[in-house]
Amino acid sequence: MLRKNRFKKQVFDDIKIEREVDMRKRIHSIYNKSEEDFSDLKEYNAYLEYIENLIFNLANGIDVEKTEEEITKYENEHKIEILERAMRESEKDADITKYQEATERLRQEKLKIQRQMELEDMEFQQQQKQELMERLSSSDANAEDILKEQRSQQAKRISLRKKQLQQISNQLDQQFASVSGLAKNGKDKADKTPFTPFQGDRDLQKRYSFLGASADAVKDSHDAYYDPYVNKLAKNREYLGSGWRIELVLERALDEAFMGLNCFIEKEKQFDVTTV
Numbered sequence: 001m002l003r004k005n006r007f008k009k010q011v012f013d014d015i016k017i018e019r020e021v022d023m024r025k026r027i028h029s030i031y032n033k034s035e036e037d038f039s040d041l042k043e044y045n046a047y048l049e050y051i052e053n054l055i056f057n058l059a060n061g062i063d064v065e066k067t068e069e070e071i072t073k074y075e076n077e078h079k080i081e082i083l084e085r086a087m088r089e090s091e092k093d094a095d096i097t098k099y100q101e102a103t104e105r106l107r108q109e110k111l112k113i114q115r116q117m118e119l120e121d122m123e124f125q126q127q128q129k130q131e132l133m134e135r136l137s138s139s140d141a142n143a144e145d146i147l148k149e150q151r152s153q154q155a156k157r158i159s160l161r162k163k164q165l166q167q168i169s170n171q172l173d174q175q176f177a178s179v180s181g182l183a184k185n186g187k188d189k190a191d192k193t194p195f196t197p198f199q200g201d202r203d204l205q206k207r208y209s210f211l212g213a214s215a216d217a218v219k220d221s222h223d224a225y226y227d228p229y230v231n232k233l234a235k236n237r238e239y240l241g242s243g244w245r246i247e248l249v250l251e252r253a254l255d256e257a258f259m260g261l262n263c264f265i266e267k268e269k270q271f272d273v274t275t276v
Contacts, residue, residue: 020059027055030075032085106172113168117161128154208254225250 031051038044057067075082128150135146233239234246 016059020055023058024055027051027058027071029086030071030082032082032089034085034089037085109172110169114165117165121157121161124157125154208258 028051031047031054033044033047035041035044038047054067054071057063132146132150135141136143139146230246230249233244
């Protein structure tokens with residue numbers, strides 16, 4: 001049975017190139033890791049080389065059956081990871097598309113304002129010409145002085161209009177930056193937030209390594225902190241029954257110790273707390 005979705009319009013004259021392009025799309029949809037998934041560039045390059053070897057084997061008929069088995073095995077073992085990465089890339093592509101659309105709207109808005117100002121300037125020039133003709137015909141003043149005065153007014157207006165256009169352009173840029181949702185802008189905004197313990201005590205990236213201590217910890221233990229009073233409470237059923245845990249006590253003490261390390265008072269005073 002022939003399926004309609006198996007057919008496609010041929011793009012390249014050479015059918016071999018057409019097949020290789022389709023093959024590459026299929027392989028890259030399975031082996032879809034990006035550079036950010038690797039700890040260093042060397043590992044990422046090795047991954048790309050491995051993919052190219054798979055494509056080369058399939059395109060040139062080298063160990064096709066073995067290569068297909070290898071691909072199928074990898075796909076079956078990493079289905080969830082492949083899907084997650086595909087969704088991640090789709091979100092990135094969607095963000096890029098939205099950004100490009102917003103950028104184009106911004107450009108069109110600037111052009112619209114510029115054209116409107118140009119039309120207003122043309123009308124003003126026509127009006128100035130009419131006024132000049134009337135003044136030259138009715139005024140007793142020197143014609144050179146009248147022309148000089150009008151040129152001065154025109155120069156001032158041109159300078160003023162340029163400033164107005166620049167101000168409008170800057171305002172549009174600021175509005176665009178505030179609603180574009182870029183990661184960079186979000187980071188800048190977060191950096192300007194005054195220090196608060198409600199931000200610090202919910203920091204997922206701890207600045208310390210917590211080993212903890214069990215209720216059976218002994219004084220000479222090298223891999224756990226021993227406190228006579230706290231460790232005694234860790235054996236008390238009344239405390240344990242209420243949900244008290246020694247790990248929480250030690251972790252809270254460490255949180256309080258590390259929480260203010262990156263808090264510089266003089267810098268914090270510069271921020272307006274009322275805007276948070």
